């Protein structure tokens with residue numbers, strides 16, 4: 467909501483601005499950051515929807531680029547006041563190699579930090595993940611914890627390892643002198659499982675349900691709570707944190723914040739049914755259809771098949787030992803740190819978030835309704 471009394475003077479860069487979360491951040495900035503003069507959207511793959519944004523009062527600059535290429539990042543960052551770094555390789559299914567995941571998530575983040583230092587950009591917001599904390603490889607539950615809750619964050623999978631390493635780099639860079647001599651101010655946001663318009667896995671579950679005659683089969687006990695947060699609220703947190711970081715550098719610099727809202731605590735599958743149910747799907751059984759030991763066996767078999775078939779084709783099903791462990795381990799947050807530090811309140815109520823997500827599912831091609 468542009469306030470006519472504010473002067474448009476700020477240049478923001480959003481890396482990964484054409485991804486699921488990135489698009490919401492871009493649209494939210496245009497709606498809710500009245501001081502924005504130019505918005506640079508940097509992504510490996512640019513979306514056609516960017517064109518429609520170019521007619522407004524803010525200059526929207528689309529930059530096709532790769533975060534692993536330091537010179538491309540530096541060129542995009544030069545002259546920006548704030549960088550929101552959401553670009554990342556989100557892969558827990560074995561589609562990409564561990565090397566590629568590290569290259570994008572860790573080297574890409576190093577490139578963003580170095581670009582800020584070299585070009586004199588002072589404010590950097592990093593999209594981290596709940597995965598930097600847990601669930602850990604021991605399957606310890608994290609039950610409604612906050613940023614200070616003790617937890618053994620031990621990982622083996624490349625995705626959480628790379629996000630944890632990148633987050634550490636961002637936090638350690640807080641206070642480094644950028645070109646011109648002023649200190650860099652950084653912080654990291656840790657969303658739990660994001661949902662909402664554009665969520666690919668929700669889309670996949672919906673289509674799977676349609677193929678199975680309107681049914682989905684429970685795999686995880688309903689008692690295993692999984693943290694979820696609406697994409698619009700995650701985007702709003704990014705906008706707010708980026709704004710307030712400029713005013714409250716001493717308090718917020720080097721800090722981490724979980725992303726949260728009023729979404730209910732439920733199992734991954736029961737939560738998805740909040741949207742898929744009203745779209746004509748039902749979750750069969752009150753208890754998992756397949757015993758857990760058999761699921762573990764199937765997950766291990768999938769991992770073996772992935773490895774055997776790799777020279778011939780990419781076999782990357784949803785079920786693997788890692789996704790099973792994440793889905794089957796409680797991980798929920800209960801915190802007010804973002805409210806205390808920068809006045810965050812969710813912009814979308816649970817009812818709004820649910821309605822918006824249901825409308826999006828219903829609008830999908832092949833809708834059951």
Ligand SMILES: NC(=O)C1=CN([C@@H]2O[C@H](COP(=O)(O)OP(=O)(O)OC[C@H]3O[C@@H](n4cnc5c(N)ncnc54)[C@H](O)[C@@H]3O)[C@@H](O)[C@H]2O)C=CC1
Nearest residue numbers: 482484485486487509510532533552553554595657659660
């Ligand atoms: N989806 C989720 O539930 C969660 C996501 N996150 C984090 O949020 C961020 C965004 O995730 P999503 O929007 O879900 O993923 P996404 O895959 O939809 O978006 C990532 C974007 O980054 C871009 N990108 C990938 N590699 C790039 C490269 N080398 N150079 C430039 N751009 C590149 C992609 O083209 C894509 O547009 C990621 O950093 C992810 O780790 C954190 C917690 C939960």
Ligand SMILES: C[C@H](CCCC(C)(C)O)[C@H]1CC[C@H]2[C@@H]3[C@H](O)CC4=CC(=O)CC[C@]4(C)[C@H]3CC[C@]12C
Nearest residue numbers: 556558595597658659685734784785789790792793
């Ligand atoms: C794919 C999983 C659901 C199917 C499980 C099965 C096959 C046993 O029925 C998803 C369950 C939990 C998801 C992850 C979680 O929300 C945390 C995440 C945070 C991120 O930063 C990236 C995405 C993800 C790892 C997310 C990925 C899908 C699940 C494993």
